Amino acid sequence: MKNRTGKKWTENQAEENSKLQAGEDFFLLPPEAADDEPLFATLRYAYDEIYLLGFDNGIFRQVHRNGNTRLMPVATRDMESALRDAFGGRIHPGDHVEYAGLMDAARWSLSAGISDVLCRDMRKQTRNGAYAWVQVSVFPLKDTQNRQCCLLCCKEIENREFSENLVRDNKLLHQKNMDALRYKAALDHARILVFEWRGSELCYVHPRIPAILDGNYDGRFLFDVWREDNVVYSGDMPVFEDCLARLMLGIKTGEMTIRLRRRGGRFSWYKVTYVSLNDADRAERYIGAITDVDVVVRSEQSLRLRAEIDPLTGACNTQTFFEKIDALRKAWPQEPYTVLRFDVAGFKSINESLGLAEGNRLLRAIARQTRKCLHPEKDVYARLTADVFAVCMSGGTDSALRFVQSLSQKVERFFEGFRTRLYFGICQAEEGISGHVLCDRAYQAQKTVKDSELGNFAFYDARLRDRLQKESYVTRRMHSALEKKQFKLFLQPKVEVSSGRVVGAEALVRWEHPEDGIISPGSFISLFERNGFIVRLDEYIWAQTCLTLASWLDKGHTPVPISVNVSRLHFSTADLPRKFSRLLRASGLPHNLLELELTESAFFSNKAAMQKLMDELGNAGFLFAMDDFGTGYSSLSTLRDLPFTTVKLDQAFVNDCTGNERSRILVRDAIALVNNLNMHVVAEGVETEDHAYFLLKSGCNCVQGFLYARPMEAETFERLFLEEKKSFPLTNHGIRGEALRQGLPLGEPTH
Ligand code: C2E
Ligand code: CA
Ligand code: CA
Numbered sequence: 001m002k003n004r005t006g007k008k009w010t011e012n013q014a015e016e017n018s019k020l021q022a023g024e025d026f027f028l029l030p031p032e033a034a035d036d037e038p039l040f041a042t043l044r045y046a047y048d049e050i051y052l053l054g055f056d057n058g059i060f061r062q063v064h065r066n067g068n069t070r071l072m073p074v075a076t077r078d079m080e081s082a083l084r085d086a087f088g089g090r091i092h093p094g095d096h097v098e099y100a101g102l103m104d105a106a107r108w109s110l111s112a113g114i115s116d117v118l119c120r121d122m123r124k125q126t127r128n129g130a131y132a133w134v135q136v137s138v139f140p141l142k143d144t145q146n147r148q149c150c151l152l153c154c155k156e157i158e159n160r161e162f163s164e165n166l167v168r169d170n171k172l173l174h175q176k177n178m179d180a181l182r183y184k185a186a187l188d189h190a191r192i193l194v195f196e197w198r199g200s201e202l203c204y205v206h207p208r209i210p211a212i213l214d215g216n217y218d219g220r221f222l223f224d225v226w227r228e229d230n231v232v233y234s235g236d237m238p239v240f241e242d243c244l245a246r247l248m249l250g251i252k253t254g255e256m257t258i259r260l261r262r263r264g265g266r267f268s269w270y271k272v273t274y275v276s277l278n279d280a281d282r283a284e285r286y287i288g289a290i291t292d293v294d295v296v297v298r299s300e301q302s303l304r305l306r307a308e309i310d311p312l313t314g315a316c317n318t319q320t321f322f323e324k325i326d327a328l329r330k331a332w333p334q335e336p337y338t339v340l341r342f343d344v345a346g347f348k349s350i351n352e353s354l355g356l357a358e359g360n361r362l363l364r365a366i367a368r369q370t371r372k373c374l375h376p377e378k379d380v381y382a383r384l385t386a387d388v389f390a391v392c393m394s395g396g397t398d399s400a401l402r403f404v405q406s407l408s409q410k411v412e413r414f415f416e417g418f419r420t421r422l423y424f425g426i427c428q429a430e431e432g433i434s435g436h437v438l439c440d441r442a443y444q445a446q447k448t449v450k451d452s453e454l455g456n457f458a459f460y461d462a463r464l465r466d467r468l469q470k471e472s473y474v475t476r477r478m479h480s481a482l483e484k485k486q487f488k489l490f491l492q493p494k495v496e497v498s499s500g501r502v503v504g505a506e507a508l509v510r511w512e513h514p515e516d517g518i519i520s521p522g523s524f525i526s527l528f529e530r531n532g533f534i535v536r537l538d539e540y541i542w543a544q545t546c547l548t549l550a551s552w553l554d555k556g557h558t559p560v561p562i563s564v565n566v567s568r569l570h571f572s573t574a575d576l577p578r579k580f581s582r583l584l585r586a587s588g589l590p591h592n593l594l595e596l597e598l599t600e601s602a603f604f605s606n607k608a609a610m611q612k613l614m615d616e617l618g619n620a621g622f623l624f625a626m627d628d629f630g631t632g633y634s635s636l637s638t639l640r641d642l643p644f645t646t647v648k649l650d651q652a653f654v655n656d657c658t659g660n661e662r663s664r665i666l667v668r669d670a671i672a673l674v675n676n677l678n679m680h681v682v683a684e685g686v687e688t689e690d691h692a693y694f695l696l697k698s699g700c701n702c703v704q705g706f707l708y709a710r711p712m713e714a715e716t717f718e719r720l721f722l723e724e725k726k727s728f729p730l731t732n733h734g735i736r737g738e739a740l741r742q743g744l745p746l747g748e749p750t751h
């Protein structure tokens with residue numbers, strides 16, 4: 001401590017100074033040390049003036065002033081006036097209070113033994129007479145003789161504003177620190193782990209991050225640790241990479257929810273977010289936060305799973321199914337996909353007869369077998385509603401057919417004692433056609449085989465597509481067609497074979513389309529029965545029929561009865577008797593002029609209700625004809641139980657009657673049966689004289705068919721058969737002879 005011993009001090013100061021510098025623990029800076037003493041040099045550099053003061057012991061020394069380092073002799077006067085002369089006298093009058101306050105505080109601190117540094121800003125006169133802002137600091141200390149004294153240091157503040165800013169900044173910083181502390185407390189509470197980086201340099205990692213998460217945190221960027229040490233769950237890598245790519249692109253904020261491996265090896269869900277703090281002209285600074293969202297994500301997942309999966313069968317639900325179809329087709333664009341829709345025939349009655357539990361057991365078995373047949377990643381299946389399933393499977397139609405066959409076989413013998421049938425609609429996926437549409441097409445195909453005994457699957461093909469397109473064309477136009485009266489009443493004569501006289505007519509509808517010409521009912525009736533429009537159309541035709549009959553009466557003709565077709569759909573409400581009564585009342589017609597043709601299919605849904613309606617109508621005086629007798633639906637019990645007065649032999653039956661012996665026997669015996677039941681019999685589809693002769697011989701004298709006339713406009717019918725009284729007597733085949741033999745009415749002999 002050579003310099004600190006002060007060997008360079010001047011002679012006249014030596015004595016005084018020796019008092020100050022003696023002792024090993026000299027801690028007052030030796031002013032003489034000048035440039036050799038780094039600490040003194042620093043003080044000298046930092047302050048313009050330095051004084052040593054002792055309030056109690058009268059010490060006053062000017063240590064350094066305006067670049068001159070020198071020691072003034074020990075004050076001969078009192079310390080206060082020496083200080084005033086050297087320093088205090090130059091303080092701006094406006095800051096005298098400030099200066100006096102500082103001195104009082106310094107005096108008080110020293111006497112109290114408080115060692116805090118005091119500091120005040122004030123204005124002080126410079127050498128050129130002007131005032132400048134200075135910062136005056138008082139450092140308490142002890143001199144070498146252990147006397148309480150202090151060092152008063154003064155430095156000019158070049159810019160008061162600067163100092164004010166400094167103070168404000170400090171306050172802000174403090175405020176920020178407080179905020180940061182509060183923020184940190186909040187973060188800790190929310191279990192958010194923070195990390196920070198600037199450019200490529202990792203600045204801070206919350207200590208719990210390496211404690212919890214796997215990986216070697218050796219100073220590498222956190223995201224690199226996770227990637228390189230396989231901390232990120234492989235399935236979440238795309239999300240992770242995507243987020244990093246966004247970061248690389250300079251996107252200021254990012255977020256990802258990914259699985260990270262914990263120290264124990266288990267993966268947990270974490271939400272990782274980051275945001276740029278945007279340090280001006282520095283490398284970009286980012287704060288990242290990691291939140292443990294495992295419980296939230298897992299419970300969300302299980303909720304979603306519950307919402308996506310049918311709890312009974314484990315199949316997808318409808319919404320998920322369609323989402324998955326689209327995703328699968330995107331994921332495997334080269335795969336030919338097929339969509340199938342299928343359900344259980346008579347599932348409702350299975351439930352009713354065997355109970356819901358058995359029904360559910362069947363549905364679970366179907367789902368299980370379906371699952372077995374499908375590819376776990378490429379295929380998807382769903383339960384759309386009750387017993388309706390849908391499948392979207394990879395592979396062509398061959399795979400689909402193998403699936404149909406396998407599942408049908410497995411399900412067929414599920415219940416002992418009866419056969420369980422599935423019906424499938426199949427549709428091949430087409431580019432640009434959505435899953436919804438494909439499933440709808442499969443349903444259209446399925447409807448074409450529903451309840452068929454022949455096959456249990458159908459494809460949606462070009463033929464079906466054409467048909468459906470036509471149907472949609474018709475559906476779009478049917479309402480306006482009715483309003484524009486494009487539906488016309490046509491009448492086909494019923495002829496008494498023996499006489500050739502027209503004894504009745506059947507009302508048949510025709511659609512006179514302005515562009516498409518006359519459309520026959522074969523191309524729209526079944527559609528109208530499916531979409532319900534037949535109810536309105538029938539009522540219109542009935543009304544037209546009544547109007548026609550009424551006009552004939554008005555014109556003085558003797559009208560023949562007309563039969564109208566009554567769709568089975570009318571029997572689903574109890575309204576029918578009221579509708580007919582109102583019609584007849586409005587037209588003033590007797591009931592026996594209108595005959596109602598019903599097909600037996602109408603009786604299947606509810607025979608008891610049907611019987612009630614027929615009884616009601618029968619009591620009102622209406623007559624019934626059973627249409628299409630001899631087709632699949634006929635049963636003798638219907639003939640026995642329901643009040644029919646006429647039976648119409650179906651044309652398929654009639655067409656065969658001149659073919660083989662069996663057909664002849666069938667037709668003959670059917671006619672005999674009807675006659676024996678005291679009902680009238682009308683044969684439809686009579687196209688040849690052979691037919692007419694055979695039917696007459698067999699006991700059927702009333703026929704309808706192209707041999708006599710095709711359905712014609714009501715006006716034509718009126719002119720030909722009511723005005724001109726045209727008839728169709730036949731002489732060949734011995735019809736006349738047969739008629740004579742049976743004593744039947746004869747017509748005029750033809751020449
Ligand atoms: P349907 O009630 O059995 O009517 C008899 C059908 O046989 C009529 O066909 C008629 O034109 C046709 N036909 C008559 N004689 C012959 C023949 O000698 N040979 C052949 N091959 N066919 C013959 P149409 O008019 O095409 O009607 C077809 C079906 O449409 C009707 O069968 C009936 O079920 C239904 N239909 C027609 N008009 C109406 C209606 O206004 N309401 C309802 N609900 N159904 C109607
Ligand atoms: Ca008919
Ligand atoms: Ca018929």
